[in-house]
Amino acid sequence: MIDWGKLAAERLTEIAKISEDGPGVTRLPFTREHADALALIEGWMRDAGLETHLDAAGTLVGRTSFTGASQTLYMGSHQDSVRHGGAYDGIMGVALPILALKKLSSEGKTLPFNVEILAFADEEGVRFPTALIGSRALAGTYDPAVLHLKDRDGISIDKAMRAFGLSPENIPKLKRNNNQALGFLEVHIEQGPMLQDEDLSLGVVTAICGIERHSVTFHGVSGHAGTLPMRNRQDALVGASKLIGSVHELALNTEHLRATVGALDISPNVVNSVPDEARLTVEMRAPDDAIRAEAAQKIEDQAKEIAEGHGLTISYDKTYAQPAQQCADSLTKPLSKAVEAQLGRTLALPSGATHDASAMADLGPMAMMFVRCKDGISHNPEEYAAPDDMGDAVHALASFIENLAKTV
Ligand SMILES: [Zn+2]
Known part of the structure; x- marks a missing residue:
């Protein structure tokens, strides 16, 4: 045998x-x-x-x-x-x-x-x-x-x-x-x-799983970290961080959805400046295209809501999609x-x-x-x-x- x-x-x-x-x-x-x-x-x-x-x-x-x-x-x-x-x-x-x-x-x-x-x-x-x-x-x-x-x-x-x-x-x-x-x-x-x-x-x-990738940029206003008051700051990274949190929460609470922010870039990226730009990627995968499409829409809506709430503008692009x-x-x-x-x-x-x-x-x-x-x-x-x-x-x-x- x-x-x-x-x-x-x-x-x-x-x-x-x-x-x-x-x-x-x-x-x-x-x-x-x-x-x-x-x-x-x-x-x-x-x-x-x-x-x-x-x-x-x-x-x-x-x-x-x-x-x-x-x-x-x-x-x-x-x-x-x-x-x-x-x-x-x-x-x-x-x-x-x-x-x-x-x-x-x-x-x-x-x-x-x-x-x-x-x-x-x-x-x-x-x-x-x-x-x-x-x-x-x-x-x-x-x-x-x-x-x-x-x-x-x-x-x-x-x-x-x-x-x-x-x-x-x-x-x-x-x-x-x-x-x-x-x-x-x-x-x-x-x-x-x-x-x-x-x-x-x-x-x-x-x-x-189908895959979908988005490229998101929050645009804000930079300034001196010590002199710019906290109220009314237009901090692009604060917007990005809120979106990262909601992407993670959404996937945690949606069966079979995987969602990841895998890349993040900020500028000016120095210790004593408020970030005026934060660029990130969002990738979503699901075995069902309807689940993925619904999640993608929610994430885009949330990103726009976050931008509005923080005095930021946003560029939002879908860069890749592959069906399940x-x-x-x-x-x-x-x-x-x-x-x-x-x-x-x-x-x-x-x-x-x-x-x-x-x-x-x-x-x-x-x-x-x-x-x-x-x-x-x-x-x-x-x-x-x-x-x-x-x-x-x-x-x-x-x-x-x-x-x-x-x-x-
Ligand atoms: Zn293989």
Whole structure:
């Protein structure tokens, strides 16, 4: 009997060594580390009986070859990491579904559809100021204009891909047929503490949160900190601080809403002057766009009210919005059933982070399974998923595939 969790841990430990120098894992797209990692992943894929090829976007594809099957289930995640990241983010979502297919094949199981395991080149967007090229290419939302974007050494994506042996002009041909896509399932480390709090190794994602970002500037009047009376001061930072408080309160009191003021700049930013300008960002995430839109409106209204109450003027801009992506019942039902069979119960939870699955949702049904993350720590060398939890995931993934086979 194979101990699937132990095998997963061994493989992830081995591939974690393929990294730039420094703490944790640093594996960026279209580098020597990327090529070395792909050689290892290709071995895992072949070991599971998959046919492999590297596509024009640098995605390593491992495919089953069940004859007569017209539909395809896609599974996978990204091979790259952030700088000084962990050994599980992304790559675990490549390793575990390969093991699930190895398990099914070792049991002599065949399927009425094919399965493609995808190891995407770049999800983190660390090297270039864009990401998700591989998943967008499959979903048909890839924009060739990104090829001109450069890394910090001035190397364009186009050049980096060519040096990696790819032909980026062929990326548009990678789009898959929507009608033949059963959907995409991504397994990912939770990157949060909810499963640990619930004492569960696995969870089923309900939706990937939508994101909205605002840029807010309070304008006031500066003056000498010692001579300007307190009454009638037009202190821009006092306005900003009240808004920070209300953003936090609103999210505390709104289920599934995350809201953060992550950046704050003030001027003149000196010890003995009243600030005349405070610029801050507000970021909101929610698995439901209606919740996010309502929160965004409340925050904007409050910001304007605060400005008025403090004699300030305000500039308020929405700088970014990305809608929430709902996970599809056609995949989450067989997945939840598989997780329940493995653990006796399941937890449904939203994903606060964006993933390859966000882009793959444009191809067809999308779902995600989370694996427990020690203390919620991720994007850090301390990131950890236990072998037993990964073993649960391999069993659940194999049952998910079998459950899905009964529905097609
Ligand atoms: Zn990731």
